[in-house]
Amino acid sequence: MAKRLVPLLNRVLVEKIIPPSKTNTGILLPETSSKLNSGKVVAVGPGIHSKEGKLIPVAVKExxxxxxxxxxxxxxxxxxxxxxxxxxxxxxxxLHD
Structure with missing residues (x-):
């Protein structure tokens, strides 16, 4: 059985996106080309409560x-x-297309 992590509070679980090191035709790309630190959201927590007790949800979704x-x-x-x-x-x- 595979384990699933469900974050608590306002935490977000992300799988980082690793840019390809080669093009489809086999040309090697330098490490510095389009190095954008991005990831795909896998799971999110429910959010945190304000001082007034109101739930503030996480801003991103799976x-x-x-x-x-x-x-x-x-x-x-x-x-x-x-x-x-x-x-x-x-x-x-x-990030959006």
Whole structure:
């Protein structure tokens, strides 16, 4: 049975997107080309409560592609895959086509 991590509070579980190192025709790409630190949201927590007791939901949802800070987040290995856990406020934005 595969384990599933459900984040608590305002945390977001992200699988980082690794850009390809080669084109479809086999040309090697330099590491610096289009190095955008992004990831796919795998799971989100319910949010946090304000001082007044009102629930403030997480700003992103499962399946969103997000822009991540260069540093931060906690690395988590689950079912032989590597994920990162971020607080909602640490995510810089969402990416759209």
């Amino acid at each position: 399946g969103d592609t997000v822009l991540l800070p260069e540093y931060g987040g906690m690395e988590v290995k689950l079912n032989e895959k590597e994920y990162h856990l971020y607080r909602d406020e640490d995510i810089l934005g969402t």
